[in-house]
Amino acid sequence: MKLSARNKIKGTITEVKIGSVMAKVAVRIADGTxxxxxxxxxxxxxxxxxxGDxxxxxxxxxxxxxxx
Amino acid sequence: MKLSARNKIKGTITEVKIGSVMAKVAVRIADGTxxxxxxxxxxxxxxxxxxGDxxxxxxxxxxxxxxx
Amino acid sequence: MKLSARNKIKGTITEVKIGSVMAKVAVRIADGTxxxxxxxxxxxxxxxxxxGDxxxxxxxxxxxxxxx
Amino acid sequence: MKLSARNKIKGTITEVKIGSVMAKVAVRIADGTxxxxxxxxxxxxxxxxxxGDxxxxxxxxxxxxxxx
Amino acid sequence: MKLSARNKIKGTITEVKIGSVMAKVAVRIADGTxxxxxxxxxxxxxxxxxxGDxxxxxxxxxxxxxxx
Amino acid sequence: MKLSARNKIKGTITEVKIGSVMAKVAVRIADGTxxxxxxxxxxxxxxxxxxGDxxxxxxxxxxxxxxx
Known part of the structure; x- marks a missing residue:
């Protein structure tokens, strides 16, 4: 399936923090941001x-x- | 002023297209995206x-x- | 590619209106909404x-x- | 009061999960989604x-x- | 109908600008913002x-x- | 740094509630909202x-x- 959302930035997951109903997923992109x-x-x-994903x-x- | 929005990705403007009330601003980031x-x-x-900005x-x- | 956005509602496009930089896409879902x-x-x-898509x-x- | 948000999809609440500051509310709409x-x-x-609401x-x- | 969106700020419309598919509506609130x-x-x-609305x-x- | 987000409403923080990954920050603006x-x-x-901030x-x- 193709998606209309135009912005796709490649990166690697550096942190997953599970909360009660929400979670934070941190992704490091090419320039280190x-x-x-x-x-x-x-x-x-x-x-x-x-x-690592x-x-x-x-x-x-x-x-x-x-x-x- | 410091802003709570946590994601700031550096880049260079490659296109500005002015519409009737909205505008598209395209930004090329470090990895070319x-x-x-x-x-x-x-x-x-x-x-x-x-x-160029x-x-x-x-x-x-x-x-x-x-x-x- | 799998997407984290959890809500996917099936439907048929009933209207596409092209603006200057934005477009409106109307989708009729199962209950007619x-x-x-x-x-x-x-x-x-x-x-x-x-x-019709x-x-x-x-x-x-x-x-x-x-x-x- | 009338609201500018144009999309209103009828359904029934099937789950309410209370977190620390946010909550998840699941709604089953007409086609079962x-x-x-x-x-x-x-x-x-x-x-x-x-x-049930x-x-x-x-x-x-x-x-x-x-x-x- | 009651709405879950928690923020409702009273004001008066000072400008309506109709675009091709989107419109800008400017609202002056109590402190002049x-x-x-x-x-x-x-x-x-x-x-x-x-x-004036x-x-x-x-x-x-x-x-x-x-x-x- | 100047920001494209056009709406900036002045106020005072009246509550900060820390959740597991998200937090609620309540701000009282000029008209008491x-x-x-x-x-x-x-x-x-x-x-x-x-x-008080x-x-x-x-x-x-x-x-x-x-x-x-």
Missing amino acids: IVNSMITIDSVEDMDLKV EVYAIIKSTEVMIGK | IVNSMITIDSVEDMDLKV EVYAIIKSTEVMIGK | IVNSMITIDSVEDMDLKV EVYAIIKSTEVMIGK | IVNSMITIDSVEDMDLKV EVYAIIKSTEVMIGK | IVNSMITIDSVEDMDLKV EVYAIIKSTEVMIGK | IVNSMITIDSVEDMDLKV EVYAIIKSTEVMIGK
């Missing part, structure tokens, strides 16, 4: 996300701000 | 965003999904 | 979205509100 | 949301992606 | 939004950042 | 957010709905 993602713990379990951080364009 | 941002044309004008793509963690 | 999606015109073109409306759980 | 909503525990309490999942159009 | 909202032109038409700017809590 | 923000506990710690609630325009 850490991109944090807050998703449901259900997604973490279904996708079996763990440190090669993943994409995916972001809908309307959610991206610009700082200058 | 293009990150698209849809913001108001008012922001583009106030910040004088143009091709060094900027940050800024994203609230709750807006980041994971693909694997 | 129309779900509107505002995405970039770039996505509409890349995915060749058109009336069977698609999924995909929504990150943190974006869903409850009305009662 | 489960739509998950992550909202504050304050909203769950104020609205007295519980399994007839509710609407409400989503702003800019938050809806398309998968094909 | 302008809150801008980007919604579909369909919503502007259905709700007959116009300058007393409205609420409504925001889901997960969408609010903090600057300090 | 409480604006709730759900951010990561990492941001609360990094910014040392506490009751003068802050801004910051919201991207595409996240603001209108109620009438």
